[in-house]
Amino acid sequence: MTEYNFAYLDEQTKRMIRRAILKGLAIPGYQVPFASREMPMPYGWGTGGVQVSAALLTPDDTFKVIDQGADDTTNAVSIRSFFERTAGVATTTATSEASVIQTRHRIPEDALTENQILVYQVPIPEPLRFLEPRESETRKMHSLEEYGLMHVKLYEDISRHGHIATSYAYPVKVEGRYVMDPSPIPKFDNPKLGNMAAIQLFGAGREQRIYALPPYTQVVSLDFEDHPFEASKADHPCGLCDATDSYLDEVIIDDQGGRMFVCSDTDYCTARQAAGHKGKDAA
Amino acid sequence: MEAQTLSGGFDNPAVQSSHAFRNIMEAMARPGQIHEIKGAEPPAPLSIAGGTVLLTLCDTETPVYLAGNADNDEVRAWLAFHTGAPLTGPSRAMFAIGDWKALMPLNAYRIGTSEYPDRSATLIVECAELAASGAKLRGPGIKSQAALSLPEIRAFQSNQALFPLGLDFIFTNGVRLAALPRSTEVA
Amino acid sequence: MYVAVKGGERAIESAHAWLAEERRGDTNIAELSLPQIREQLKLAVDRVMAEGSLYDPDLAALAIKQSRGDLIEAIFLIRAYRTTLPRFGASRPVDTGAMDCDRRISATFKDLPGGQVLGPTFDYTHRLLDFKLAAESEVPDAPTREVSSGAVPHVTEFLNQEELIESAPHDDTPPPDLTREPLEMPADRALRLQALTRADEGFTLGLAYSTQRGYGRNHAFVGELRIGAVTVEMDIPELGFAVEIGEVTLTECETVNQFTGSKSEPPQFTRGYGLVFGQSERKAISMALVDRALRWEELGEDYVGAPAQDTEFVLYHADNIQATGFLEHIKLPHYVDFQSELELVRKLRREAGEEQFQEAAE
């Protein structure tokens, strides 16, 4: 067997993905169908993000991969080593040093810059899928801008629970046109989607869709006048770095169910600790 | 075969096309911003940037329309040898290249369908000048306002009015390029 | 004190090393060779080639060895490999009429030109464990007989001559390519068949079975089932003619289904079609039944809401590599999304508690 091409994918496949990315950028929030390839990792494990990254990485890039905000979760480690091996790119865990960041389920806490690209792994790109399982129907709904069903669903939540009961993968409207699934990020991250300096690209391998948010795009989380969108998180400071503005993971620390809260963004937390911030649970 | 046909391609396609694509992508993501791309040395009258865009994005799956004097034997042979892209007229083209006048009329190209707005043409406009001044641009990808030396304004306003349908444009001049997706408001 | 879990990289390496050890098993037992798998587990090899969409028995055998006999994992290995292969061109359509049949049976005619050929089938074996196989054994030669000729006519051709079955006119439209273009609805029959031939055998079987039990019943008879080798030819433009580039074994099933008729058309039998790499009758027959069920619209039948009639349902869920990946991805950490659900449930419970408290106080 011979060597694989730079960044694994053959050039024809990359061109197909690149064309899809450009159309995605030209029509923010619209899901562009693309002929996703079988990758050497399973569908559902980031094949969409991996294909997007493979199509845009250059040998000069510095690549960072996070899963749940952390660089050292096993699937992040696996994807990072895939690109180290197939593209020979430099890798980093520092958000500020990365030129391309592939992510699953989080947006880094530090604001990204114009020199960065954020690539999301997306399991189900269709925000209307759980309201209407048929692709032929949801495609029609997007074309007609027929999003009433989504509002009805959110409003039913309010009448039943007093709140919108969607806490992650919270739907957004892009530039007043397409309703878009931001991937399963917590709704805490939703406000970072809009007006971001970096390019945001979304890849769904199994579902064969690519979509994009150019920098400085208007992104609005769906809500109602009497129930405005609210980005929420656990009401604690980080136990390690004392941050009060970061999204937190809850960690169970003993058999009695004792728990502590730590930043989900490991780079953010580490950097704060290195700068001398200290939480109540830090050593 | 002419020597010019065989030469003028990428000598390291994977790496050169990756750099070229990144610049094309940045340009499309940030309308009005001018980037440089190199790698191709196409026959006249194509620019280096125009030729590099073709090599980066086109292959046997993308019908290309060569408009006006871009349609000559040397360009045809060069494009066929390096990309295998089938040549076609404007109505079936995924990519078209030529100067602004030769590319007219815009209503000849595919603008996508309401269910598949991505099935629309991308026009590579070879320009005698390209500068970050002139028409005022607003929209996705632009922080507050950008400017670009567009060949005219009206055509881009009508194109934007079609959103989410419409054409996307790449402007080339020498080794430089800028882009204007359908989402950009032009004034 | 709490220290975040680190060392994902080392954990992965160790897991891989352990996996390799488990794959080999007890080193006192001889290691399996690829030819052993290819020759003695041929039906597993055939399934991996069919659902992996790559005809290469040696690679399929390697994949089976590497996957420790997990056939879906083996299919995945083959799929991931096949996408990296350059595409030199497309072969001409294979001619199954010219098949060199190892097996050829018809359930609709007692005898017919070319005869019924049972071939190497489990059909009439008694499913009794053969303990002789537990020890190594010599296999006596199977009896042989002279065969008349290579090509055997298709059974449906006989029906076609009398116009008793819907005609299937020759069509030179290039079929769409599922592996190069995103799946799009509505899917024409060529695309549906392409998806079905690489679909999971179990899923296809279950759907086909459901049609037999009344969920979109279409009264199928196996008009013909044939298994054998066909030659693969490719046009070489430089030469101006086609050359033979190899041979593949295929299983083909043509079902003859209950007649339909309309005001303009007299009653006629209809067709279902299955074609699969290797020897895989269960899959080929299942495919034919599902194909027929999916044709309800073009044949003017009613949509009765049966799963096997629902093209989107069938095509979007038939691929076991997509299915297994997404199913198993819920093993991956989801603590960010879970945390946000946790916060929400706590908040809703807190508020519900406050309300109850208030009501009690009033």
Ligand SMILES: [Zn+2]
């Ligand atoms: Zn922290």
